[in-house]
Amino acid sequence: DTGVSQDPRHKITKRGQNVTFRCDPISEHNRLYWYRQTLGQGPEFLTYFQNEAQLEKSRLLSDRFSAERPKGSFSTLEIQRTEQGDSAMYLCASRTVTGELFFGEGSRLTVL
Amino acid sequence: AQKVTQAQTEISVVEKEDVTLDCVYETRDTTYYLFWYKQPPSGELVFLIRRNSFDEQNEISGRYSWNFQKSTSSFNFTITASQVVDSAVYFCALSDLSGAGSYQLTFGKGTKLSVIP
Numbered sequence: 001d002t003g004v005s006q007d008p009r010h011k012i013t014k015r016g017q018n019v020t021f022r023c024d025p026i027s028e029h030n031r032l033y034w035y036r037q038t039l040g041q042g043p044e045f046l047t048y049f050q051n052e053a054q055l056e057k058s059r060l061l062s063d064r065f066s067a068e069r070p071k072g073s074f075s076t077l078e079i080q081r082t083e084q085g086d087s088a089m090y091l092c093a094s095r096t097v098t099g100e101l102f103f104g105e106g107s108r109l110t111v112l
Numbered sequence: 113a114q115k116v117t118q119a120q121t122e123i124s125v126v127e128k129e130d131v132t133l134d135c136v137y138e139t140r141d142t143t144y145y146l147f148w149y150k151q152p153p154s155g156e157l158v159f160l161i162r163r164n165s166f167d168e169q170n171e172i173s174g175r176y177s178w179n180f181q182k183s184t185s186s187f188n189f190t191i192t193a194s195q196v197v198d199s200a201v202y203f204c205a206l207s208d209l210s211g212a213g214s215y216q217l218t219f220g221k222g223t224k225l226s227v228i229p
Contacts, residue, residue, distance in 0.1 A: 042203050042219030056214050103157035
């Protein structure tokens, strides 16, 4: 499979716990994006990387959220001290600088 | 600020009917991209089309067609002879045009299309 892959696909956690999601982009794509999608809404931009550099962060990305892309390959999105409002689908996407954006199947988070 | 409005929350059609999904956008940029994505129940967003603001020519791809009208800030999507497999949530989106820009997409809230056999 040469698409964008995300892991885990589903995560159920208790409020206050930390969770981490991983995204493996398409190998030749140097740009990687994280979006969040809540029920009944369209995806909302969180942050993006060009290679290992995080170039932009949305104001939606509170201090409890941190994203990394070491070595410019896979990326992780960590949420600390989860809250019920963090329940959402977290989508990863990747592209080349001039190419099209390809999305993964997402990681669904449920915070109890 | 950019904004995308998809006024139709849900649409149901009988198989083989034609259906049009509406999209209206707002942007201060003079150059931009417009997109349509399909999201089936599996959750993955599937790219359908990208148009840049320079090109208002309508496009047809099989049963799909898109009508871009800059004068009314609309980018509507028509499915001809709908099929059950077209059932999904469809999103319209907008982004900056520059390759050096963030290519951050602003999505509408989506239209859920149900095609009834």
